[in-house]
Amino acid sequence: MQKSLHIDPGKCTGCLQCESACSLIKEESVNPSKSRIKVFTFHDEGRFVPYTCTQCDEAWCMQACPVDAIVLNPLNGSKDVLDDICVGCKVCTIACPFGTINYNSSTGKVIKCDLCGGDPECVKACPTQALSYIDANATGLDKMRAWASKTDNAGA
């Protein structure tokens, strides 16, 4: 069963545990500036929104890469950057419509979420279940349940 990293912004408190966990596993230091997942704070609206790569099936970053440094991981569907091959040309960062693949000036390579090989650290660190790693075919299940509970039959 393929899984998806699912984000529920309504549950996010903006604590950045996800960014710390991500950078810790990928960069061996707590360094939100190098995190593959980012939490955006909309102060005036009082909202916190985590955002990261959605692992597009038709991944434009992968298609744009001139040296085939971005490859599909068949185990979990993630699109992974091969550091040995990446030349840091940044074309993928232009191709990605969501901005979730970024250049890391410290290494000269691009970085993006690879779902930690199928066991995402950000999900484990999130204290409010704003992040979950769930069945890719049913990411709407919680929303369906919430709306279902609002029907007239609820609580009957």
Added chain:
Amino acid sequence: MSWTKKVLRVNMSTGNISEEPLNMHWAHDYLGQRGLATRYLVDEIEPDCDALGPDNKLIMTTGPLTGTIASTGGRYSAVCKSPLTGTVACSNSGGFFGAELKFAGWDMIILEGKAASPMYLNIEDDVATLIPADDLWGQSVWAADHLLRQKHQDPQVRIACVGRSAEQGCLYSAIVNDLHRAAGRSGVGTVMASKNLKAVVVRGTKGLGNIADPKRFMQTVRDGKKVLADNAVTGEGLPAYGTQVLMNVINEVGALPTRNMRETQFEGASDVGGEAMHVPRKSDGKPNLTTNAACFSCTIACARISTIDRTHFSVKDKPEYWINSGGLEYEAAWALGPDTGVDDIDALTYVNFLCNEDGMDPISFGSTVAAAMELYETGAITSEQTGGVELKFGSAEALCWAAEVTAKGEGFGVDLGLGSKRLCEKYGKPEFSMTVKGQEFPAYDPRGIQGMGLAYATSNRGACHLRGYTVASEILGIPEKTDPLESGGKAGLVKAFQDATAAVDSAGLCVFTTFAWTMDDIAPQVDAACEGDWSTERMMEVGERIWNLERDFNQKAGVTGAHDTLPERLLKEASASGPAKGRVNELDQMLPEYYQLRGYSADGSMTDETRQKWALPS
């Protein structure tokens, strides 16, 4: 490790900026943040210096766990001599600024001297620069934050800033970071402004590695997070209601100081408490509370994000306040509400916004307004001073006006900026000032919670709940229940809380974790992160050493055992209602035992033996 082992020294007078290694000998004795910065301060300033003169120093300091993934590991403190109390000031803040400073590679910034004209400090990793801030001076924190973001074109900078109140010399001005978190108490913002320093902007991309034992650290962090999640206070009460969960609780035990502490229960408490923030309002069907929020790395998320009713008189013509921002937390809600007799939650939220926008400590501000209201009602202040405003208990309009004039330092706002002690002295009624060592009380009446009387009287920064929160034991039963009306046994309790808190404040963690964590949960995290052995016993030792270091500084600054007292009102005027009816605070029953436990002489003086025991600097 987890210290970056680097100190940034900035001389505002000469503009000289230098880097020096962290004194690791001191770090082993004082851990970090509150303790370590106080050690630097004691070494570098004269205790009798003018707090607002160039000889005072301001240290912005992190702890070893600041910027780690440990829950709540995002704290920093501002340490200096206080202009409000004349004692050491150490004000702690969350948000994201402290962690960012660590990511830029710095444990602390020591700011000294005074610039000839307004400046701000910009830090990008290793590079720190002083930049003219003439365009920012005279702006609120919120406006300056906006201008700095426009200028730097980097949405990821973190900013700590002072507001107009600090520029105008209000003695309880805060340093506000991330728009609505604050190093709030004792006038640390006033000291920052006195150096002509408007803001510190920081961007850190170096990250924080250097954890001594990463694998063990992660395990202790996971264990700690689970304890917080499973605990009723940190896992349920604080996320749902914030610290405002306390409003009704403290009112019911008869310890909610009301109308300048003349009473101990407030009839309007339930209108301004945590539950009230969830009630949909008539105008738009939305509650006051939009969401809870977290500081960096915090898995509790007690912060409130709120809106003001757009039809409320305070903001109906001011759309700039129709936004979400930092909402009411218990101490602020109490000082602005019950202590002034105002039960209008929108007025309180508006004034809280103003306190954030222009950097006023809402505890000291609210308490000072409460004192001013008593002065007005007894005729010591008249409409001549207030410009016609009826400064009466319960007046939401008067409260809002007071905040507006104090924020800008206009008219009677200058007097309100003096704080309760100086205000009451100026108008000939010093007995109306509800302060210890010049600092205003927070939200627990010591007639109904006896241990807090001793904690307030002996606090090293004047009246304060965060120096020894025996409310945890006396009301909430943490770690074990004691009788709030009983003064016996409280000396030891106060000392234990004071020492433990000093250690927590020095680690880089939030003291709210201690609703669930004991030192046995905290020490293993410090031990795994830092070089050396950090047992529970050593943490408590460090806490006690820090306490005595602060006390010794205060004594040298002329604040002695004679100042370990409470206003007459709390010692002689009995509580009139509730469970504490008929009670006063029995400070005289607790103080001698406390001095004995601390190893002080009968008058509260530091003895040579105690000074030697803790190897305090001469």
